[in-house]
Amino acid sequence: MGIEAWYMDSSDEDQRKHHRLNPNQPVSLDELKKLGVCYWKLNADIYKTDPELENIRKDKGYSYMDIIAIHKDTLPNFEEKLKMFYEEHLHLDDEIRYILEGQAYFDVRDKEDRWIRIAMSKGDLITLPAGIYHRFTLDETNYTKALRLFVGEPVWKAYNRPADDFKIRQKYIASLQGS
Template identity: 30%
Template sequence: MSRLRVYADDNPGTPIVQLGDPVRIAMELSAIGVRFERWDAPVVPPRDAAEAEVLEAYRPYLDQLMGETGAGSADVLRVGPQTQGWAQARGKYLSEHTHSEDEVRFFVHGQGDFILHVNGRVYDVRCTAGDLISVPAGIPHWFDGGETPDFVTLRIFTNPDGWIAQYTGSDIAVRFPAEA
């Protein structure tokens, strides 16, 4: 189930806001420029479907989104408990960073947390299957797929080089781990 918890960035123990309704989550996040929405595909491809099948299932959404954002490519990221190199990759995602382009993800299966640090607040967004999140360029954030991840996402890129992070050097991600 999708959810949002918002904290003051000096108080990781007590949420200021807790939401579980996707419409209310979208409204709260839109106030900081983050896009959040639910997609209902006519057919959800199996977890192990080929990349082309996953992309085709969501083609109408992707075409519209890529047209709106000017994105040039989309791919499928599949991460599970047996994914080699996950521990190392997780470490780089868990450090607060920004990007020079929007970070756009759609969750086909599984879940993960995008944690955003904006205007003295920390927004922990639990994204689940059917959720789209678009974190605008320049917003400090981190991502946690968990110690034993199990998710399939669509990734949309404008930059042909893909995912490139600029790390902030802050330790805030250590103080605000994703909540279970």
Template identity: 45%
Template sequence: MVEAYYHDNDDSVDFREPHNSGEKVSLEQLERVGAFYKHCPTLAEVDQVSLDRAYKNRDSVSISSESLGDALMPKLKTFYAEHLHEDEEIRYIVEGEGYFDVRNEPNDRWIRCKLVPGDLLVLPAGMYHRFTLTTQNYVKAIRLFKDEPKWVAHGRPDADNFAIRREYLASVQLA
């Protein structure tokens, strides 16, 4: 089961630390902001989610000191910059662990989700989020895509007026 809670917003502490405010967030709260979570102990379950949600492509990515060397911290800082995508972001954790921070609408607080092996998280298009590793500095994940693999990040506030952002906000206001 994913560990989700409000981020403490203490920027004086390494962003790879837990930053747990002590305020838990339920799966229902995650669903209200549009996030989809499922624990999938097997790849067969990931395959079923892929089929159910019409994901056509996937790849695998490893992020670690070994895979990126001196480029690890600059890459993590890029991932940790608040951004959104025009497509869903889907990640299934195979090994290691990482944090996805998602914006809680309408109060704009960060919700931190700690993902470990077997966790699958889907973030809707238009949702502001960011990612980092834990202090273990390692994750191996499968990335799923509806169409051809692409990863274009649009930062805040530049993306505030994107149509996909407005669509996302309208969808969570109806929930």
């Protein structure tokens, strides 16, 4: 089917709910691409031997990968970690996630600083550009298993907003000017 994204409401209800505006305001893949967000739909059942994933990894230089299972039974300090992932932040490198099982949301900011929610499920591979403000949460199923990809060694450091003085943030903002 492909990915689904929409503008979020401002409700402070449970972060795992849909948070769609009423009426819904969908966001297209083209609109996400203008923000630097890239997306592929792959066959997660064959991720270990998938030639398409291998080509993406070679093309983008994603040399490192690992798997994280986010569930109360598999992730120590589950609720605290979920709160931490949901803090608005940026990274100095691209964030690449490939959903192998379950479901999750990535929220990203658009050019007007509005939240866009991206619903991800099995087979969805997404890259968020370095410098974009974003956050992550599970949906109400409370489970996802994701492949994390990196160029070189993994860097887990998140910089919570405000981080507008970072060169990578300024580079990201400049990249939006042409789109």
